[in-house]
Amino acid sequence: MRGGKVERDELIEKKHFIEDLRIGDSVSDVFLVRKIIPKDDPEVLVCDKTGEIKIAFADRSTDRDDIMNLFKPGDFVFVRKGLIDDRNGEIKIYLDSLDNIEIVDKKNVQIEDLVPSLSDMEISKMLSELRDYIDGIENVHLKALLKKVFYDDEFLEKFVRTPSSIDHHHNYIGGNLEHTLNVVKICDAIAKMNKDLNRDILVTGAMLHDIGKSFEYKPYLLYEKTDEGILAGHIILGERRIREKINELRSEGVDFPEDLEMLLSHMILSHHGRREWGSPEVPKFLEALVLHYADLMDSQIKYHIQKMEEEKKRGKNNWTLIWDNDLKRRKPFYIGEV
Structure with a gap:
């Protein structure tokens, strides 16, 4: 099944940590799912012990419901032939389709490599x-x-x-x-x-x-x-x-x-x-x-410190929008030097 769980016997060795990824890199590695970002073209936020990055799908025909239903926070996923790129000003892992990502069992990963x-x-x-x-x-x-x-x-x-x-x-x-x-x-x-x-x-x-x-x-x-x-x-x-x-x-x-x-x-x-x-x-x-x-x-x-760090990694320099739980909406927030 596309994006489904694959049974493996071997331990998957972590080769590429997020903090070391650069534009143009090809990535075949394991990550931990932090959350699914619901939008017209859903993305998967993944992490390892060094940081977070979003996974986007280059194939716009990828079914939205498939992405929303296949993955959940806490899943371990293996990404195959992902491309690091900064389309739309944000560095992400781009996959051709759901054929390039699969869920793997906890026994197949070194949890210490994946959990911040x-x-x-x-x-x-x-x-x-x-x-x-x-x-x-x-x-x-x-x-x-x-x-x-x-x-x-x-x-x-x-x-x-x-x-x-x-x-x-x-x-x-x-x-x-x-x-x-x-x-x-x-x-x-x-x-x-x-x-x-x-x-x-x-x-x-x-x-x-x-x-x-x-x-x-x-x-x-x-x-x-x-x-x-x-x-x-x-x-x-x-x-x-x-x-x-x-x-x-x-x-x-x-x-x-x-x-x-x-x-x-x-x-x-x-x-x-x-x-x-x-x-x-x-x-x-x-x-x-x-x-x-x-x-x-x-x-x-x-x-707010964590959100500022995330926004700076996305290339934001002075102002950005950060979710405010009291206001129930995103608010302008200054992240430049003070």
């Missing part, structure tokens, strides 16, 4: 920095909880290897760790400026706010969710995990206060800020409100 990821050194440094914040927590119960979570090797293996989102901000392996550390830094800075804030509970909430993503996503992959991730989502899973860890502390003789548990639970459940953004509740005390805005700030900054 922070380096092991970056991940190790960030984890060490995150753990350092535990030492600055004065509340003995919150400190015990954080140690229970962030010194759990089984949990950490998942936590440091998951993205923060699929197609928004920090969408690469290690992204959730990076985002969490950034939110902690923002909350810590705000607590130092505002003495009315309870720094301990704010920083603790920041460290814990997205731990549910470690159970929502499968480690090392950007598009595969767990069953409970699909059914419950990271907010519910994170809140559940915190209660489980608190109960473990109580079983070990730690008298963890119920009111503190209630406040932490609310911070996790409300950190998206609005029900239409996925929060079961809206923030109803000051530290929960600060956590929401810190989370929003870091996610929005990173989202």
